[in-house]
Amino acid sequence: MSDVNLLYTDVEDSLRSTVRDLLGSRCPADAVIAMYDGDRSVVGPLWRSLAADLGLAGLLVPESLGGAGASAREAAVVLEELGGFVAPVPFLTSSVVATAVLVAGRGAVPGAASVHVDDRAVGSAESGTPSVLLDGHGPGLLGALASGERTATLAVPLSASAMSFPVVATSAGDALTGKVTSVAGALDADVLLVPVAVEGGLEVHAVEASAAQMAPVTSLDMSRQLADVSFDGAASELVVPAEAGDQALRTALGLGAALLASEQVGIAQWCLDSTVAYLKERRQFGRVVGGFQALKHRLADLYALVEQARAAARYAAATVAADDSDREVAGSLAQAYCSGVAVKAAEECVQLLGGIGMTWEHPAHLYLKRAKADQIALGTPEAHRTRLGDLVDLPA
């Protein structure tokens, strides 16, 4: 537990404004709303701009492998902005969680400010040798993820967490069989990282998305649409060996939960700001409705919650970046807290906007659906509270 910096550095502020500018011009709310009617055309160009042009895909990839070598602090700032736009891009699933599986699989600490990765590659997909997956690309899968050339996701349900994740695939030779439901980021991925139970542990295999059967799911949150994924003898390559797989998956899912808190802060802040702005304009009974005390008090309480969520999310990101011994506590703390705040903020937004908040046209529903799905993603608040009880010696 240390006095890490909970504010934003100048570099982080500048990254934020770059990401915000791009999202402002390339991620209009009506394009996200259209995803609920099956039009996903906003995703591809937006993700290419973020991933490759801004280099965000490689934020958590070490510089030696072609990434930016940034820390969880910067990734968190990106997630705040993505949350603020309910941006439908696979940053969390590919650039945080899948990337972290591979970094952790090499024995390094994903998200720490200075990650040193062993150059010795593990499986063929990770080495420079020709592979089915990478067609001989030098820097391996991590390098391809960093450049935005490829996008990956971890094939577990979005509701899986560091505390509990299902392992359903089995491997015979180099062929995978099994079915995973409710996978986020799968529709945007060209590589799937699949946990496989083997004698002596848990391996992670890489599979071409084209080699899997992908059934899109009508999802509560269509801006992060899920898919049911099945493998029927799909060709695969080992990317994390059995002795490192379990730890790598827990680390990556833990990091995902810790950083999801920042997305939730972005959602909550948008909901607060939008509600306040609307209530300063909207008039009823001859008055601006934001002047009614019943509404002022609810917004004051919401402001307090959002400020607190920000502190929790910053602490989670900062302790990961510092590789602080408190990072596990910080991650579950942030997820246990920020989940509820994002949902509360979105619910207040819908309610306080009145009728307009119930419409399809107004983007408030995008935030409510994302917030509610995020509450279940990567461990429910209750699951994180239970884990915290163990971590801080408050046993059930």
Place this chain on the structure above:
Amino acid sequence: MSTPSVSTEDTRRDLAARVESLLSSYPPGSTERLEFLRARFDAGLAWVHFPEGLGGLGLPRGFQQYVEQLLAEAGAPDNEPRKIGIGLGMAAPTILAFGSDEQKQRYLRPLWTGEEVWCQLFSEPGAGSDLAALATRAVPDGDAWVVNGQKVWTSSAHKAQRGILVARTDPNAPKHRGMTYFLADMTDPGVEVRPLRQITGEAEFNEVFMTDVRIPDSDRLGEVGEGWKVANATLMNERVAIGGAAQPREGGMVGKVAATWRSRPEVRTPGMHDRLMTGWVEAEVFRLTGMRLRQKLLVGAPGPEGSAMKLTFARLAQELSGLEVELVGEDGLRYGDWTMTRPEKVDFTGRDAGYRYLRAKGNSIEGGTSEILRNIVAERVLGLPSEPRVDKDIPWKDIPR
């Protein structure tokens, strides 16, 4: 708070040298407590963010912790801040901001050493949340003012030598414009202090009756008619003082509940566990929010954000203390002691679970009710419209009461 710079290191070295020099000139083991505290003040190590010559060194607030740490390690006596909280947290920053040079020289040193205990004479029976409605009158008389009226909820009044006082000096002006701020002498024969027994059984507060109390004009703080502005500076500091103290993990009310949970396995149930962890999470996040706010405020004065902190502080203290009473079951039916006493200092986390539960009820009332604080956050942080104020522009004397 960004990256430690060379100058930060230089400052720490300089502070360490000053502490060293203080300790060698006034070895704590062989120096009388008060003498040591006066010397510490004169060395600028009392509150380093205050100006030189007034107990400080004009440094950012954040360096104070380092000084405290060095002095504590050396076994030096402190000024028992819990006993003089109103002086340190409210009177001092207000005197610093609005006082004349003479006032700062006269008052800050004995305030900090605890030689003069301060109390706060703000609330009145008819002026609680609507503090600006206050009716205590100060009438000019030569080079002094004559004060008559009644104040209430005055902690430490029975021990105080001085009080920060807001009184009405112009009943013909609208209420916010007719007040003036004074540094009152509590030993004046016209000051009568009566204990005010409270919900816990004890009396930490007082009622203060002032009858023809004479205050020299030189003890007026700020301009005549500027009392509201000066009082607001005090109140901002009060909210930070109540809600914003640095705490270790499990440092506040949550630590009491957690300790009970750990030491009494027989009270554990799944339902209680989830409530405990929910409270623990909220308390820890609140602590981090305070840490973040202090990082923001390292250089600078408290703003309306402190009001949001105090709101949460009060809610959590009440929820957690209530949870603990429930948690201990049958023991929650018993109460330590209803005897009327006058506590030396107030510890929100002191005594037993029942006391903590009852005392926490005051947290959402003292220093601004939670309802008023929500107005402040909504108006000053979020920029929402002000409450309608029908009495704002009419002379105070014409307001119906």
